[in-house]
Amino acid sequence: MRVTKISLNGFRNLEPAVIEPCDGVNIIYGNNAQGKTNLIEAIWLFTGSRSFRGAKDSDYLPFKKNFAGIELCFFGQQRDQTAKIAFHAGNKKILLNEIQQKSVSGLKGNFNAVVFSPDHLSLVKDGPDERRNFLDTAIGQLMPQYSRYISAYNKLLLQRNSTLKDAQYHSSLIDMIDIWDEQLVKYGTAIASARLRYINLLSPLCEEIYSGISKGSEKMTMSYCAGWFDKPIEEEIPREKIAESMALALKNARKNDLVQGSTSVGIHRDDINIMIDSVSLRAYGSQGQQRSCVLALKLAECGILYNTTGEHPVILLDDVMSELDNSRRDYLLNHLKGRQVFITCCDKGYFKDLQAGKTFYMEAGVISEDTE
Ligand SMILES: Nc1ncnc2c1ncn2[C@@H]1O[C@H](COP(=O)(O)OP(=O)(O)O)[C@@H](O)[C@H]1O
Ligand SMILES: [Mg+2]
Known part of the structure; x- marks a missing residue:
């Protein structure tokens, strides 16, 4: 299972953007309160489960706006698939491969992910x-x-x-x-x-x-x-x-x-x-x-x-690395080989030993891919 493209069209503080993660390790770094967890939450929603932060649909609408939309392209069950979630003033529209679903839970069993968060x-x-x-x-x-x-x-x-x-x-x-x-x-x-x-x-x-x-x-x-x-x-x-x-x-x-x-x-x-x-x-x-x-x-x-x-689920590691000591961190990282992983952290230097495929910088909801 892997995410091939994420299109953000208004979700919490995230500015509209399209990102194409790599198949291996994707690092999203930036200071606190910039939108890193918001991005992880947006990906997680496509599992069809409720927010791991206990959020309601209305929480996803950017402040003072009445529309939130995200689209995910992913490879799963041996094929390319797309899913869309849109919230619009109390209504929502959920599409899986262009077929309308009654609710977000209609997406269950198609895109699989496991999220690790310090709250766990x-x-x-x-x-x-x-x-x-x-x-x-x-x-x-x-x-x-x-x-x-x-x-x-x-x-x-x-x-x-x-x-x-x-x-x-x-x-x-x-x-x-x-x-x-x-x-x-x-x-x-x-x-x-x-x-x-x-x-x-x-x-x-x-x-x-x-x-x-x-x-x-x-x-x-x-x-x-x-x-x-x-x-x-x-x-x-x-x-x-x-x-x-x-x-x-x-x-x-x-x-x-x-x-x-x-x-x-x-x-x-x-x-x-x-x-x-x-x-x-x-x-x-x-x-x-x-x-x-x-x-x-x-x-x-x-x-x-x-x-x-x-299929391996997509792994979402939200700010957990700083919580773990060296031996637990090594154990975790050794078990993520060959899987698609999204890691959020404040300092990417932390992961210099890791063969990160792509790194993204998040600042005030604007996500940009490092090119160096
Ligand atoms: N619905 C929303 N609309 C606009 N901004 C939001 C919304 N929900 C949360 N935020 C903002 O998103 C930021 C927190 O993002 P978060 O992803 O938790 O940060 P971090 O980078 O620390 O993980 C805060 O500045 C918060 O005010
Ligand atoms: Mg966070």
């Missing part, structure tokens, strides 16, 4: 939302229908929660909850089984990569923790068993859920427990171990995309 430390430090989001974004690129399961589930969850609240005053609504539960189990089972399948691919890769980073001195393992199952899950389980456990858990939680007015059990509450040498990373891991684990998770995500699609 929250993946191991913060609450379970971050880890579920990691899984859901990664699975979404492999399985476009997965995002529809997530939206359907979230909608049902809101309906169940509102029925739970109203049922306190209208007991006749209790029967409705049976209907929501049945649907939640249906979508919840599809989501949980996709997550377990993904973790089954992720876990051995992470173990191998982490062992490489720690030079074999430590072992990274993980399990899926679900309130609807009686113990941490370390392997795939049959769908019928998932459905049965989820249905039972919802039934058992109902009395309490009616009091709380919310749903206390289900895939929206699940988590991944990451352990180093059998000790919880989140509770006891050192900063170094946490950074290594994030690197392992992200590189494993790249590996899974390659193993399943036969």
